[in-house]
Amino acid sequence: MLGAAACLAGLAGCATFSETIQSTEASLARHQPGAALAAYEKRSSASADRVLDLMNKGMLQRMVGDFDRSTRTLEEAKGLTDELRALSLREQSLSFAINDASKSFIGEDFEQVMVHTYIALNYLEQGQLDPARVEALQIDLLLREKAQRAPDSPYVEDAFARYLTGIIYEDQREWSDAMIAYRKAYEAYQKQLERFGVAIPETLKHDLVRLADRMGLAEEAAGYRKAFGISTTPSEEGLLERGEIILTVHAGLAPIKREQAITVLNPATGRFLRLALPQYRPRGQPLAYARVSAGSQSATTSRVENIDAIAVKSLESEMPAITARAIARMAIKDAAARAASSSDNRSLGGPIAGLAINIAATLAERADTRSWFTLPGEIHLARLSLPPGEYKLRIDLYGRGEGVLDSSELRVALRSGEKKYVSRHWVPNNLEVRP
């Protein structure tokens, strides 16, 4: 009995996930993704966290600029998620005996879609359009499947993922697919405005008008023009004579789950009871917008995804189930301790075993605080159409108080009809990091 109790305590470990990533977070706040990656790779992790580790590593590799490795890592996460989706009875029973964090992590729905989104962005930034299109199709498949499985969940559509697939199809000159994806993105932005607080991006408005014109959908185009108050927008043909810069800014970090726990001594039984639940602590998102400029021409980003809000709402919708499991677990653990203490009343062994099990079970009761914390809090996007040529691009990030948070420059060469995808990851210095 004692051995079993010790085993239980040993298995569970004593730190929650969010307590093991401080040095990674601190390096990110110092704008050192390389050091963050090294710190993350150094921490020991459980086999149940494989997918989570791959997601975080893939994102950090991307931040360092190693797109190839990032794609491979995220691709591995994707394959493993697929395998782990099947129900494991062993893990289910383990999660009732220990805690939710003993189950294999496969990520929330939005995290799974984000894996595809970031692989697609990796390919796009490397100028590989066809593999990016593969991801676009997979995103479509995944979202369709999710809508079938849980049509009432707060997150059934990913507006930005849809928008990105539209951009990919448009770049492939597949106008009708692009039109459909833009429409779906538009619908999703409208539907989720209240929930996630992301307005329809300015660029998408122009994209809808342009594509509707290109497809010869005069009525639809007129409808968009009226709804968005757009009088003129470059035609598809006009756009193709020029090149285009598509900038994504990945700002801040996704909220992190913290543990909220209460431990009480039940005076009636003399045993401890503990309930530990996860709770998101949103981090501040200081970026207001970014501006990309090439000489006198410039474009301003719109916010296209609010991962901060999506994460919080997703957890909220799952809280009833998580709480129910935690309460059931508390009852099971208490019953086990009671059974142990009353199993052998002739000697002292029974009560001691009961106490040991009670303590071990209480210590093991930790909240599942695992989440893809290296995801950005928000994604912003801008499209800048330029005549063919060589440019020195300047990217300025503006804070909520209009001050410039960060500036950077890069050189790009554009051919006519070519789209170049560039991105910028930025984490604020004053990131809330636990001491």
Add this chain to the structure above:
Amino acid sequence: MIRVVPLRTGLALLALIAAAGCATKVERLDESKAVDLSGAWNDTDSRLVSEEMIRDSLSRAWLQEFRGRPGQTRPAVIVGEVRNMSHEHINVATFTLEMERALINSGKVDFVATKDERKGVREERKDQDLNARGDTRNPMGRELGADFMLTGTINTIVDPSGDTQVRFYQVNMTLISLADNRKVWVGQKDIRKLVTRSKLRF
């Protein structure tokens, strides 16, 4: 003391069992044996498609017609782009190479090097021009121009429902005459798969 020995033996046995469980196991498979693990595009699909394409392309009229032209014996073909328009990351190189190999070995078709390969060959020829002995030198400007270009696409339609999916792959290959853009041959191979995901795991 007597009691300790069986314990040790037991531990040793346990360790042995554990070690055996961890050892990597390799089993050689026959190339033609179909093994489907995840349901994704694999070597079997690649082989089936290339076999069908080769058989079909060599038995069609374009080859006879080309041979019938005065002074022509074997058409020269170049592999253009085979685009993956499917929902899976597929290595198209494997079956284009397989097709190329089978067509060359059939003796009915010549293949010329692709754009990237030609670059390397030209560099070598340039180098020969400077450094090789006169009688072994291969002069520039005597390359064989291709008569036809082979291009293709892989498309998929996926119909998912819960844990079950029907995956439909369609591979299209086209042979285009470089002289006049005429499509002389279009080959098509369809593959349909029913993939059922496991509901339970260990």
